[in-house]
Amino acid sequence: xxxxxxxxxxxxxxxxxxxxxxxxxxxxxxxxxMAADRRTxxxxxxxxxxxxxxxxxxxxxxxxxxxxxxxSYNRNVLLTGEVPADESKSKAETLIKEIENVRNITNEIxxxxxxxxxxxSNDTFIxxxxxxxxxxxxxxxxxxxxxxxxxxxxYLLGIVTKEEGDAAAEIASNVDGVTxxxxxxxxxx
Numbered sequence: 001x002x003x004x005x006x007x008x009x010x011x012x013x014x015x016x017x018x019x020x021x022x023x024x025x026x027x028x029x030x031x032x033x034m035a036a037d038r039r040t041x042x043x044x045x046x047x048x049x050x051x052x053x054x055x056x057x058x059x060x061x062x063x064x065x066x067x068x069x070x071x072s073y074n075r076n077v078l079l080t081g082e083v084p085a086d087e088s089k090s091k092a093e094t095l096i097k098e099i100e101n102v103r104n105i106t107n108e109i110x111x112x113x114x115x116x117x118x119x120x121s122n123d124t125f126i127x128x129x130x131x132x133x134x135x136x137x138x139x140x141x142x143x144x145x146x147x148x149x150x151x152x153x154x155y156l157l158g159i160v161t162k163e164e165g166d167a168a169a170e171i172a173s174n175v176d177g178v179t180x181x182x183x184x185x186x187x188x189x
Contacts, residue, residue: 036143038159038188041076047072050099057095067114068092071148073157075103078184080150082110106184110156115151122177123149130154130172137171140164147172152179159186 037044054070054077062068066088068081076093077096083089089109097104129150134142145158145168154172156165165185172181 038144043074046101049104053099054096061095062088062092066111073146074159074186075101076186077102077105078148078155078157079107079109080148082112082114086111101165120163124153126177129175133171133175139167152177153182154178155182155184157184
């Protein structure tokens with residue numbers, strides 16, 4: 001009888017721990033990403049906070065007609081997406097400037113209708129092809145460069161040497177479907 005009680009308690013305990021597995025695995029993955037990144041863990045978290053605050057401001061103030069993506073890397077912000085008018089593009093930048101600790105803004109928002117789901121899916125595919133090429137070419141640690149694709153234009157962010165940045169841009173420019181490569185790097189001395 002004592003063994004049956006232990007078995008039941010063990011099973012109950014294990015069933016509760018199974019729910020923790022995604023949290024443990026997710027935490028390990030985030031820790032691994034930070035370990036291979038040149039940003040400090042504090043800046044990594046700050047970048048995530050900047051992105052969340054920026055998206056909230058954009059959604060609240062620009063409404064349904066705008067589709068703006070915000071990417072923060074070492075507190076340097078890249079704005080991409082589409083807005084209906086020049087005023088909305090300027091307003092998006094002004095809103096982001098209000099966020100504490102933002103060092104620089106690169107505003108690449110296009111004026112025009114929102115991109116289609118098909119276009120965004122193609123951008124995701126291009127991003128994955130560029131990242132894969134970074135790994136297979138092995139000219140620099142692939143995790144040093146963040147890739148954002150918008151309307152087939154590839155934006156490269158990261159803290160890199162000039163040689164790493166040039167290699168990343170060269171590799172990205174040779175990926176099928178890429179129409180242009182924009183370097184938004186912070187260079188190491």
